[in-house]
Amino acid sequence: AQSVAQPEDQVNVAEGNPLTVKCTYSVSGNPYLFWYVQYPNRGLQFLLKYITGDNLVKGSYGFEAEFNKSQTSFHLKKPSALVSDSALYFCAVRDLSNTGKLIFGQGTTLQVKP
């Protein structure tokens, strides 16, 4: 079965420092991987996706993610964190069985302190 894991419930980082939010996946075949962000009382917003091609994927708001097939990881990164980046982040994998549904990790809360 397809799954993703986010090993950290919360990540704390100082404003201006680089940030990493970790995600590992388990799929059969080639993965379609996604990152979403959720601000309080809002729906999920798409950040970026990996389908194929370059292992470094660039997305919205200066975020990027690195696909690593050997480590089955898809970590979200940003070179310089902003206080406004504080939110809940979800990694997801698209189930390429007959339904194509998105399967989400449990989420990581990012706290950026001034």
Place this chain on the structure above:
Amino acid sequence: EAGVAQSPRYKIIEKRQSVAFWCNPISGHATLYWYQQILGQGPKLLIQFQNNGVVDDSQLPKDRFSAERLKGVDSTLKIQPAKLEDSAVYLCASSPLRGPYGYTFGSGTRLTVV
């Protein structure tokens, strides 16, 4: 383009009452999803429609939850009777195809069962 519309934004009901949520997906999106997001967890798929047919409802508690998609456009999700553990945010999402696309999510309906 207009986003995914959901209503109501908030709902408080007593246990054993019934409640209904409404979703209007992005125009032309064939696939519609209802997810349940319990506080502190990642979203869990309840039901997936392709046009007006059900593709996946394996995690829908069918003894109390029901959903329909009228004419392949709008959708309603109903809970009857509600239980305390149904307190969650109910997210609707749509996507154009089952291909390598991310979903567009609505803002969600926060349900509190007391």
